[in-house]
Amino acid sequence: MSGFIVPGGLWCGDCRLTRLNHSPYIPVMNSWNRGFALLVACMVYAGCRPADPGLVRIVSSLPRTGSAKQQTDSIVRGIRMAIDEAGGRVGPFRIEYLDLDDATAAAGQWTSEAEAANARRALQDPDVVAYIGTYNSGAAKVSMPILNLGDLLMVSPANTAVGLTKPDMGEPGEPEVYRPTGRLNYLRVVPADDLQGPLSADWAKQRGVKKVYILDDNEVYGKGIADLFDERCRELEIEVLGHDSIDAKAQEFKSLMARIKAAGPDLVYFGGTTQSKGGQLAKDMVSAGITARLMVPDGCMEQVFIDAAGAANLEGRCFVTFGGLPAEKLTGKGSEFVARYQKQFGEPPEGYAVYGYEAAQVVLRAIRDAGMKDRRAITDAARTIRDFDGALGRWGFDENGDTTLDALTVSVVRGGRFVFEEVIDATDVAGTQPSE
Amino acid sequence: MGTVWGWVSDRWEVVVLAVLAVAPLVIPALGGALGGQVTTLFIYCILALGLNVMVGYTGLLHLGIAAFFGIGAYVLAILTVPTFPFQIGWLAAAAVSIAVTAGIGLALGAPTLRLRGDYLAIVTLGFGEVAKVTLRNLEQVTGGMKGLNPVPPPGAGVTVAGTDLGLAFAVDPRWFYYLTLASLAGVVWAMRRLENSRLGRAWVAVREDELAASAMGISATRVKLSAFAMSSAVAALAGCLYAASLSTTADPNAYDFNRSILVLCAVILGGLGSIPGTLLGVAILVGFDTVLAPWADSLIQQLNINPSGSSLLSFSGWRLAIFGIALVLVMRYRPEGLIPSRRLAAELHGDQR
Amino acid sequence: MSALFFLQQCLIGLTNGALVALMALGYTMVYGIIRLINFAHGDLIMLGACLALTLVGAFGLEAAGTATAGVATWLGIALLVGLCGLFCGLVNVAVDRLVYRPLRDAPKLAPLVSAIGVSFIFMNIGLFWLGPADRSFPQLLPTANLLPGEGLQFGWKDLLVLVVVVPLMAALMVLVKSTRLGKAMRAVSQDETAAALVGVDVDRVIAATFFLGGFLGGAASVIYGLYINTIGFQMGFQNGLYAFTAAVLGGIGSIPGAVIGGLVIGLVRALSTAYVGERWAGAMVFAILIVILVFRPEGLLGRRTKEKV
Known part of the structure; x- marks a missing residue:
C-alpha cells in the first residue's frame, strides 16, 4: 500500500x-x-504499477466505434505512421502506442463515461507520457481536468470548440476550469472555431447570401460554432430567419424542413457532425423541396457524411468549411505524408489524418526535447514549441496552446467527393472578430 | 446450520464487506484504473438496490430509474459546481439531492398509481424520456449536452491532518472506492432492516395481492408511494456518487432508457426482491460492461491479433450478443433469477400474478 | 405560417404516424395474446431493413432509376415488402418457439428480460450486417411533388407509405374479425385455458400471431428504408419506443387502438416541431402519453380489464 x-x-x-x-x-x-x-x-x-524506465507509452482516445470510425481510423493510421517513421523509438525510449476508444457500441458515439475512464487509465499508468485526443470537443471537457492533475501532455488533433483554450471567448470560467493545477497541459494542432464560425459567415456574405436558417445539434462543438456563425451573420446584416437546435436522436426532420421551407432561406447552416445527423438533414432538405444551399463545418468533412446524405443530395449545393488545407492541397512534408499514406493504405487520407500525424510528431519532438521520462518536463517542452516544421507547414503554439495556423478552406461536394473551392484569408476579418 | 458454509451464507454481507474493505490494501491494481471501474460497479449496485424496492418488493415495473439517477446527479452538480453560486459541500448537497429526487418520485407517483401493471411501466418510461430531453434542453441550468463540469470531489477544500481530501479523492481512486463501498454497505444494511419492517412487509403484501392487502387495512396508495420515494432517493444517492466520481454529470444521454434497462435486467437476472441476487446481477452485467469488455479489448490490441481493426475480431463487437444470450439463457433455466429471494422462491413456482 | 402550413404539418404527421402504427401493430398483437411487451420488435424491424438494403443491392433496384416510378420499381418494392415481411415473420416465430414458449409459465418478468436479451442479439447481428455507422438507403422513388402548386409537398415516398400501410391494416382487420384464425386469436387473448378447452391449438395460434406481427414489422422496415432513407443498427430502439408508446396510447391489445395511437404520435411530433421546436418534440410525445394515461388509464380505445389474479 x-x-x-x-x-x-x-x-x-x-x-x-x-x-x-x-x-x-x-x-x-x-x-x-x-x-x-x-x-x-x-x-x-x-x-x-511499476514503471518501465526504457518505455514511453503514448495513448490516443478517439471514438473508435460508431460512424466516426472511418475518420478516426485515418487519424490512428497517421499516428502510427509518425511512430513507425521514428523507428518505434524516441531518444533512449521505446515507444508503445495504445489506441483507446471513447465511444461505446451502445451509444454509437463518444460517452463521458468512456472518456473519463480513458483519462483516468492514462493518468494512473506511469508509463504514459502523452495523450492524443480527443476527437469531440465535448469529450475534451471531460478528460482535460483529469489529465491536468498529472501534468500529462494532451494534444488534440480535432477539437475546435473555442472555450477549451481561449480566455474570455467561451463560457464564464473557461478555460481555467479545465486547469485545476493552473498549468497548461492541453494543446491542439487544429485552428479553433473562432476562425471557422465567423469566416463561414463572411464567405456566405461574399457569395451573396441574404437570408440564412441556422441549425445546430445542441452539442459543445456544433452549438458553439453555430452560435459564432449566428453572431457574425447579424454583424454582417445577413438576416437570420431562425436558429433551432435539433434532437440528434430523431430519425427524420421532415416537419422541421417544412418549417424552414416556409421561411425561405438562401442558405441553411448546420453546426454539427455526421454523427449528429448531418446526413439526414441534407436528405430531408431535398425531399422537402428546399433548393437553398447547405453549409456545414469541418465536423462533417468526412466521406461518411457524403455517404450518409447521398451524393446526389449534396451535389454542387453543399459547402464544407475546414480549418486547414485539404489533403490534396498540402505541400512539402504534408504532401509527402499524403503520398506515403496513399501508398501504404491504398486510399487517400481523411481530412484529419494529417492532424493525427502532426499531433504524434509534436509528442515525439516534446519527448526528445525533454530528454527524460517526466510528464511535467515533456508537457513543458511541447507547449513551448514556437517553431515547428511539420506536415502542416511552419507553425507553433501560442500561450493558450493554440496553433498559429489560421488557414481556412471551403470545399464543395461534387461527384460524391469534397472538391476544394477556395482558401479564405483570415486577415480580412482578424480585426472584426467577435469580442465576446 | 452448524457448518462453516452455513455461517458464511447467513452473514454473507459481513464477509463480502470485509473482503472488499481489505482488497485495496492487498491488490495494488485497485489503486489504478481497476479501482475506478469497481467504484462504478458499487454505484450501480446502489442504483439496482433502489430499483429493487419498486420492482422486487412492491412489484411495480419501473422503466425509468435512470432518470432519477440523473436527476440526483444533476441536483448535486448544481449545488457544487463552480459555475453556480451555491458550492456547498458534497454531503449537504447529496442530502438535498436525495430529498429533491424523492419529492420528484412522489410527484410522478401520486397521479399515476391507479395505473396497473404495464401501463405504469410505460409511464415511468415516458417520464424517463421527458426528463432526459428536459435535462438536455434547459441549458441555463443543466449545461445542455455539455453537462455540468467539473463536479468537485467530496471533501474539496477540507484538510484533515495535512491531507487535502479533495486532491486525495481526485488522485487516488481508492478514496472513492471506500466512499462508495461505505455507501453501498449502508444501503444494504438499510434494505435488510426495511425488508423485515412493517413497511417492507406491506410492500410485499401489496405486490402479492393488492386487494387482500387493502382488506387487511394496508393503504395500498401510501405503500406504493413510499416505494416510489424510497426507490428515487436511493437512485439519487447513486447519482450523487456517480457525478462526483466522474467529476462531471456527463451528458443527459448517459441517463437514458438503455441504462434503466441495464439495471432492470441486473435486478431480474439476479433475483427479484433479493439483495444478494441484485448485487450479483449487477456484478455480472455491469462488470461485464465496465471491467471485462475494456480489459479484453485492450488485451486483443496488445497481442495484436486484430491489426485490421475489424469489429468481428474485437471483443466489444460481440458484447451485445454475449449480453443478450446470457439474459436469454438465465431466464430460460432460472426464471426466478440466480439467487431468488427466499420469500419469493417459497411461493413462486407455477403461480403468477 | 398559415393554414396551409398547418395542413402541411398534419400531412407529414399522418404519414409518419401511419408508419409508426404499422410497427405498433406488432407490439399490440403479441401483447394482446400473451401479455408480453416484445422489446425485440423494434430490432426485428431493423433486421428487416438490413435485409431490404441487401436485397435492393442484389436486385439492382438502384439502377431502376429515380426519374419516374416505373412498374418495375413498384413491383420490386412489392417483392421487397413480401420477402422482408416473410423473413421477419419467420424470425419472430422462431424466437417465440425457442425463447418465449418455454417461459409461458415462468414469472411475468422472465419473458420480458428474454425479449430484451433477444433485442441485444438482433442488434449485434445488425451491427455486423450494416457496420457501426448509419447507412444510406437508396432513393428508389422520384422526389417530385404530387400535389399542384408550391404550398403543399406530398411526394411519391409519402404516397408509398399510405399505399402499403392502409391495405395491410385493412387486411389485418378482416383477418382478425372474420377468419377462423382471427377468432382463435381473439379466443386465446381472452382466456387461454378456455380456448384450449374448446379445441384451439394455443401454441399454433400464438405462433401465427408472432408471424403476423413480424410480417407487418418486415413490411414496415421496407417502407421505413424507402421513406426515411437511412438505416442503422440502432434504429430499432427509437422505432420500438415510439411504436410501443403508440400501442399503449391506443390501448394495448387493441388493433384499431394501435392505429390511432400511431397517428396521434405522428401528429404530436410534427406539430410540436412546427410550433414548439424540434428539440422538444420527443418530450412532447411522452408528456402527452402520461397525461392521457392519467385520465384514461386503459388508453384511448382499451377496455378496462381486470388483471388476472
Missing part, C-alpha cells in the same frame, strides 16, 4: 490552502511543496 495517501501521512503540512475562485479545491503550493507533491504523486502512481 505504498502509494496510498494516509491522512496525516505523506502530504506536507504547510500547503497553503486558498480558495481560488475558479477551482475551490486546489492547494496553491510553493516550489518546495510542489516538488514534494510531485514526489508523492510519483509514489502514488508507482504504487499502482
Whole structure:
C-alpha cells in the first residue's frame, strides 16, 4: 500500500490552502511543496504499477466505434505512421502506442463515461507520457481536468470548440476550469472555431447570401460554432430567419424542413457532425423541396457524411468549411505524408489524418526535447514549441496552446467527393472578430 | 446450520464487506484504473438496490430509474459546481439531492398509481424520456449536452491532518472506492432492516395481492408511494456518487432508457426482491460492461491479433450478443433469477400474478 | 405560417404516424395474446431493413432509376415488402418457439428480460450486417411533388407509405374479425385455458400471431428504408419506443387502438416541431402519453380489464 495517501501521512503540512475562485479545491503550493507533491504523486502512481524506465507509452482516445470510425481510423493510421517513421523509438525510449476508444457500441458515439475512464487509465499508468485526443470537443471537457492533475501532455488533433483554450471567448470560467493545477497541459494542432464560425459567415456574405436558417445539434462543438456563425451573420446584416437546435436522436426532420421551407432561406447552416445527423438533414432538405444551399463545418468533412446524405443530395449545393488545407492541397512534408499514406493504405487520407500525424510528431519532438521520462518536463517542452516544421507547414503554439495556423478552406461536394473551392484569408476579418 | 458454509451464507454481507474493505490494501491494481471501474460497479449496485424496492418488493415495473439517477446527479452538480453560486459541500448537497429526487418520485407517483401493471411501466418510461430531453434542453441550468463540469470531489477544500481530501479523492481512486463501498454497505444494511419492517412487509403484501392487502387495512396508495420515494432517493444517492466520481454529470444521454434497462435486467437476472441476487446481477452485467469488455479489448490490441481493426475480431463487437444470450439463457433455466429471494422462491413456482 | 402550413404539418404527421402504427401493430398483437411487451420488435424491424438494403443491392433496384416510378420499381418494392415481411415473420416465430414458449409459465418478468436479451442479439447481428455507422438507403422513388402548386409537398415516398400501410391494416382487420384464425386469436387473448378447452391449438395460434406481427414489422422496415432513407443498427430502439408508446396510447391489445395511437404520435411530433421546436418534440410525445394515461388509464380505445389474479 505504498502509494496510498494516509491522512496525516505523506502530504506536507504547510500547503497553503486558498480558495481560488475558479477551482475551490486546489492547494496553491510553493516550489518546495510542489516538488514534494510531485514526489508523492510519483509514489502514488508507482504504487499502482511499476514503471518501465526504457518505455514511453503514448495513448490516443478517439471514438473508435460508431460512424466516426472511418475518420478516426485515418487519424490512428497517421499516428502510427509518425511512430513507425521514428523507428518505434524516441531518444533512449521505446515507444508503445495504445489506441483507446471513447465511444461505446451502445451509444454509437463518444460517452463521458468512456472518456473519463480513458483519462483516468492514462493518468494512473506511469508509463504514459502523452495523450492524443480527443476527437469531440465535448469529450475534451471531460478528460482535460483529469489529465491536468498529472501534468500529462494532451494534444488534440480535432477539437475546435473555442472555450477549451481561449480566455474570455467561451463560457464564464473557461478555460481555467479545465486547469485545476493552473498549468497548461492541453494543446491542439487544429485552428479553433473562432476562425471557422465567423469566416463561414463572411464567405456566405461574399457569395451573396441574404437570408440564412441556422441549425445546430445542441452539442459543445456544433452549438458553439453555430452560435459564432449566428453572431457574425447579424454583424454582417445577413438576416437570420431562425436558429433551432435539433434532437440528434430523431430519425427524420421532415416537419422541421417544412418549417424552414416556409421561411425561405438562401442558405441553411448546420453546426454539427455526421454523427449528429448531418446526413439526414441534407436528405430531408431535398425531399422537402428546399433548393437553398447547405453549409456545414469541418465536423462533417468526412466521406461518411457524403455517404450518409447521398451524393446526389449534396451535389454542387453543399459547402464544407475546414480549418486547414485539404489533403490534396498540402505541400512539402504534408504532401509527402499524403503520398506515403496513399501508398501504404491504398486510399487517400481523411481530412484529419494529417492532424493525427502532426499531433504524434509534436509528442515525439516534446519527448526528445525533454530528454527524460517526466510528464511535467515533456508537457513543458511541447507547449513551448514556437517553431515547428511539420506536415502542416511552419507553425507553433501560442500561450493558450493554440496553433498559429489560421488557414481556412471551403470545399464543395461534387461527384460524391469534397472538391476544394477556395482558401479564405483570415486577415480580412482578424480585426472584426467577435469580442465576446 | 452448524457448518462453516452455513455461517458464511447467513452473514454473507459481513464477509463480502470485509473482503472488499481489505482488497485495496492487498491488490495494488485497485489503486489504478481497476479501482475506478469497481467504484462504478458499487454505484450501480446502489442504483439496482433502489430499483429493487419498486420492482422486487412492491412489484411495480419501473422503466425509468435512470432518470432519477440523473436527476440526483444533476441536483448535486448544481449545488457544487463552480459555475453556480451555491458550492456547498458534497454531503449537504447529496442530502438535498436525495430529498429533491424523492419529492420528484412522489410527484410522478401520486397521479399515476391507479395505473396497473404495464401501463405504469410505460409511464415511468415516458417520464424517463421527458426528463432526459428536459435535462438536455434547459441549458441555463443543466449545461445542455455539455453537462455540468467539473463536479468537485467530496471533501474539496477540507484538510484533515495535512491531507487535502479533495486532491486525495481526485488522485487516488481508492478514496472513492471506500466512499462508495461505505455507501453501498449502508444501503444494504438499510434494505435488510426495511425488508423485515412493517413497511417492507406491506410492500410485499401489496405486490402479492393488492386487494387482500387493502382488506387487511394496508393503504395500498401510501405503500406504493413510499416505494416510489424510497426507490428515487436511493437512485439519487447513486447519482450523487456517480457525478462526483466522474467529476462531471456527463451528458443527459448517459441517463437514458438503455441504462434503466441495464439495471432492470441486473435486478431480474439476479433475483427479484433479493439483495444478494441484485448485487450479483449487477456484478455480472455491469462488470461485464465496465471491467471485462475494456480489459479484453485492450488485451486483443496488445497481442495484436486484430491489426485490421475489424469489429468481428474485437471483443466489444460481440458484447451485445454475449449480453443478450446470457439474459436469454438465465431466464430460460432460472426464471426466478440466480439467487431468488427466499420469500419469493417459497411461493413462486407455477403461480403468477 | 398559415393554414396551409398547418395542413402541411398534419400531412407529414399522418404519414409518419401511419408508419409508426404499422410497427405498433406488432407490439399490440403479441401483447394482446400473451401479455408480453416484445422489446425485440423494434430490432426485428431493423433486421428487416438490413435485409431490404441487401436485397435492393442484389436486385439492382438502384439502377431502376429515380426519374419516374416505373412498374418495375413498384413491383420490386412489392417483392421487397413480401420477402422482408416473410423473413421477419419467420424470425419472430422462431424466437417465440425457442425463447418465449418455454417461459409461458415462468414469472411475468422472465419473458420480458428474454425479449430484451433477444433485442441485444438482433442488434449485434445488425451491427455486423450494416457496420457501426448509419447507412444510406437508396432513393428508389422520384422526389417530385404530387400535389399542384408550391404550398403543399406530398411526394411519391409519402404516397408509398399510405399505399402499403392502409391495405395491410385493412387486411389485418378482416383477418382478425372474420377468419377462423382471427377468432382463435381473439379466443386465446381472452382466456387461454378456455380456448384450449374448446379445441384451439394455443401454441399454433400464438405462433401465427408472432408471424403476423413480424410480417407487418418486415413490411414496415421496407417502407421505413424507402421513406426515411437511412438505416442503422440502432434504429430499432427509437422505432420500438415510439411504436410501443403508440400501442399503449391506443390501448394495448387493441388493433384499431394501435392505429390511432400511431397517428396521434405522428401528429404530436410534427406539430410540436412546427410550433414548439424540434428539440422538444420527443418530450412532447411522452408528456402527452402520461397525461392521457392519467385520465384514461386503459388508453384511448382499451377496455378496462381486470388483471388476472
